[in-house]
Amino acid sequence: xxxxxxxxxxxxxxxxxxxxxxxxxxxxxxxxxxxxxxxxxxxxxxxxxxxxxxxxxxxxxxxxxxxxxxxxxxxxxxxxxxxxxxxxxxxxxxxxxxxxxxxxxxxxxxxxxxxxxxxxxxxxxxxxxxxxxxxxxxxxxxxxxxxxxxxxxxxxxxxxxxxxxxxxxxxxxxxxxxxxxxxxxxxxxxxxxxxxxxxxxxxxxxxxxxxxxxxxxxxxxxxxxxxxxxxxxxxxxxxxxxxxxxxxxxxxxxxxxxxxxxxxxxx
Numbered sequence: 185x186x187x188x189x190x191x192x193x194x195x196x197x198x199x200x201x202x203x204x205x206x207x208x209x210x211x212x213x214x215x216x217x218x219x220x221x222x223x224x225x226x227x228x229x230x231x232x233x234x235x236x237x238x239x240x241x242x243x244x245x246x247x248x249x250x251x252x253x254x255x256x257x258x259x260x261x262x263x264x265x266x267x268x269x270x271x272x273x274x275x276x277x278x279x280x281x282x283x284x285x286x287x288x289x290x291x292x293x294x295x296x297x298x299x300x301x302x303x304x305x306x307x308x309x310x311x312x313x314x315x316x317x318x319x320x321x322x323x324x325x326x327x328x329x330x331x332x333x334x335x336x337x338x339x340x341x342x343x344x345x346x347x348x349x350x351x352x353x354x355x356x357x358x359x360x361x362x363x364x365x366x367x368x369x370x371x372x373x374x375x376x377x378x379x380x381x382x383x384x385x386x387x388x389x390x391x392x393x394x395x396x397x398x399x400x401x402x403x404x405x406x407x408x409x410x411x412x413x414x415x416x417x418x419x420x421x422x423x424x425x426x427x428x429x430x431x432x433x434x435x436x437x438x439x440x441x442x443x444x445x446x447x448x449x450x451x
Contacts, residue, residue, distance in 0.1 A: 195228035197322070199300060199312040203234040217295075222288045222328040229267070230300065232277040235316055239277035243270030246303040247279045247312070251296050251324065259296065260287065293328045297321035337371075340430055340447040344394045350434075350441045351394045354427040357385070358451045366424055370449045372408075372417040377443025379434040380409045385425035393429035402429065413443075 197218060220226045230247075232240045247264040260283070267278040299320050300312035314322050343350035357368065372381055384393050384402040391401045405428065406421050430447050 197228060197230045198233055199230045199314060199322075200233055200235060200316055201240060201302065201310065201312055203236075203240070217323045217325045220283060220288065220291070220324055220326050221330050222291070222293070222326060223285065223331045224288075225285050226283045226288065227280060229278050229280045230264070230312070232279065232302075232312060239273075241270055242266055242268045242277055242279060244305045245279075248301040248303075249281050249298050249322075250301060251298045253292075253296055254294065259291065262287075264300075288326070291326045293326050296324040296326065298324060335450055337448040337450045340449060341445075343430075343432060343441055343444075345439065345441075346394060348433060350432040350444075352430040352447070353394065354386070354390075354392045354429045355449055356451075357425040357428050359424045359426055366422060366451065368421050368423075368425075368428070368449070368451050370419045370430070370447055372419065372447055373445040374410060374413045374415060374417060375443055375445055377413050378411050378436070379432060379443070380407055381444070382407045382431040382433075383419070383421065384429045384431055385423070385427070386429075387426045389426060391427060393431065 195218070197216075218228060232242050234240055243266065245266060247266070249262040249264060250258060251260045251262070252258050262281050262283060264279040264281050267275040267280055269275065300322070302310050302312045304310065311320055313320060338355055340352045340355065343352050359366075370383065383405040385405045386393075386402045388398070388401045391398045393399055393402050405423070405425070406419055408417070408419060410417070428449070430449075432441060432444055434441065434443070
């Protein structure tokens with residue numbers, strides 16, 4: 185029989201504020217990366233210490249975490265909850281931060297850094313250091329795919345007439361999240377539709393099937409033909425594509441597209 189150990193751990197991180205005196209008996213030699221998981225609420229607690237590794241009371245203070253990406257652009261600001269009541273030693277120096285699951289949706293699966301903007305009881309604003317070497321940045325890694333993630337379908341309802349075809353705008357096929365066997369699905373919502381629907385794909389960034397000079401950059405992925413069709417008709421295909429477009433041809437000569445209510449697409 186195989187056994188696996190699971191750990192129920194408190195996510196605690198030490199940070200530092202400079203106090204009077206120069207005594208420094210301890211040096212922090214390793215700073216772990218704080219992992220944030222996209223499919224969950226993420227809560228972690230920082231403990232404020234001085235340069236001598238002694239916890240400091242922080243009751244009555246405020247602390248703000250500013251998270252930036254690799255280019256230095258501010259992505260998200262999180263206000264901390266001070267757990268320290270000024271008298272209890274078990275919560276001395278503790279400030280808790282929570283990034284909700286919805287807040288994680290805006291974060292890509294890359295590395296970020298954060299700085300702690302600390303407002304002391306005398307209203308002075310200072311930086312809390314990540315180490316006793318006066319390093320300012322806390323390191324974060326956003327991790328995804330730890331559990332199934334709901335991906336909202338893209339809604340396609342607008343089509344432009346090009347000759348005898350009606351083309352949707354090019355839709356992002358999100359190749360960065362797919363492997364070579366990536367599965368794509370589309371559902372056609374039809375009402376008494378007679379004609380054909382093609383799925384065209386391209387590996388060119390920003391290419392639009394609606395621009396005649398760019399149509400040569402697209403290739404045929406799938407084509408379905410319908411006769412007086414009413415209902416929902418799913419279509420699946422695989423492969424890595426930068427963008428896709430849905431192209432409709434009606435059997436009659438009408439200049440108004442009829443019978444295709446909408447298309448839902450998910451990559």
